[in-house]
Amino acid sequence: MEKPRHRYHHGHLAESLLDAVDAIATQFGIEAVTLRACAKRVGVSPASAFRHYDDKRALLTAFAARAINQLADAMETARTQAQERGGDTLHAVGMAYVTFAIDKPAFFRAMWREETIYAGDPDYLAAAERLAGYLKEGFVNTLDDEDPRAFSPQELLAWSSVHGLAALFVDGPVAKERDRAQKLRLADAVLMQLGPAFSRRA
C-alpha cells in the first residue's frame, strides 16, 4: 500500500480523475475544471483521460452522477434520522438538499447542467431517480401503476420548492450576504411554509 511513485500504469485513473474534478471544483469552481489540470493533478498526461472517458463531457457526467449520489446519501441519512425521531421527513430531506447546495455549491452546479453533461447517461439518470425517490416518500401515491419517473403535482411542488431555494442560494441574488447559519434558518422558515400545501401523512 506504499506509493510506488512513478508507475507507468496508474491503476485507478478513472476514479482518480473524478477526485481531481472534485478537488478543483471545490477549490476554484466548476468553470475552472480542465481536463489538462485534472491530468496534471493526477500526475498523468492529458491524453490518458481519453482511455477512460470519451469526452470532457463524459467525465463531467460521471462527476455529476457521483455528486447526486452524495446528495442522495445525505438525504437518506436525514430521512432515517427524522423517522427515528418522529420528525417531519419531507422537511428533513429538503433541508439536507439545501444544506448540500450551500456547502458544496460547485457540486450542486455540476449536477444540473444539461449543456455540460450527457443528461441521458444511465448512471446519471439512476442517481437522479434515487434522489427523487427520497423526496417522493411521505406522499400518498395516487396511482401506483404510474411511471415511477413521473411526479404528481404535489411531489413536483415539493421538489421544485426545495430545488429552487437551493438554486437561488447558489446562483441567485438571495441572501448573498448572509452566513451559512442564517441561510439555513431562512431555508427552514421557507420549507415550513410549505406545510399547508400538503395533506401528508405523519
Added chain:
Amino acid sequence: MEKPRHRYHHGHLAESLLDAVDAIATQFGIEAVTLRACAKRVGVSPASAFRHYDDKRALLTAFAARAINQLADAMETARTQAQERGGDTLHAVGMAYVTFAIDKPAFFRAMWREETIYAGDPDYLAAAERLAGYLKEGFVNTLDDEDPRAFSPQELLAWSSVHGLAALFVDGPVAKERDRAQKLRLADAVLMQLGPAFSRRA
C-alpha cells in the same frame, strides 16, 4: 437606413454583440457562445469586443441582465392581464416565469450563473430586483421598512417554487419527454398546489 456594407466603425457594436450572443445561444446553447464567434457573426474582429466589454464575462453579464429584463417584461404583461381579468396575479406571473424558461432555455441558464457572470454588476442586480418585485406583489408586507432586497419566507417560497420548477424543466430530469403544452399544464397544476400555502389578497 440602407446598409453601408463595410464601414470601419460599426456604430452599435456593444448591442450587436448582445444580439449575437442571443442568436448563438438560441441556436446552439449558451456553452457554444464564443467571443470569436460573436465577433465573426457581427462581421468584426475578435479584439474589437474588448473596446466595449472588459471580458467575455462582462459580455455575458450584460446578456444575462438583458435576459432577466425580458423575463421581467413578460411577467409584467402577465400581471397586468391578470389584474384586468381579476385572475390570480401570483399564478399568472409564475406561469410567465416558467413559460419563459421552457421557451428560452439557453437564456434562462445564462441568467443564473454566478461563475460565468459578474453577479455584483449593478445592471444585473437591478434587473434581478425588478423581477423579484413582480413575485412579491400580492403579498402583504409585514415590514415595510425592511430591506427591499430581503424576502419574507412566503415570498421566498413563491420564488423558490417557481424558479425550481423552471430550473427542473430546463436542467433537470423532469418531464423530459413531454412537449411544451404538457409541460405548461403540469406547471399549472403544480403552481395551483401552492395556493393553500398562502393567505394572500385577491
Added chain:
DNA sequence: AGCAAATGTAAACACCGTTCACATGCAATC
C-alpha cells in the same frame, strides 16, 4: 516466454480568450 490487449505518452491540430502596437474614422477646434 511470447503475444495481445489495456493503458499511458508526446506531438500536433484547431480553437479559445486576451493583449498590444497600429490603422482608421469621427468630431471638435482653429
Added chain:
DNA sequence: GATTGCATGTGAACGGTGTTTACATTTGCT
C-alpha cells in the same frame, strides 16, 4: 476646410484548451 485628438476597429501574437494520432510501456493470458 484643415488639423488634431479620441474613440473605435484590426492583425498578429501569446498561452491555454479539448481532442486525435501514432507510438511506448505494462499487464495478463496461453
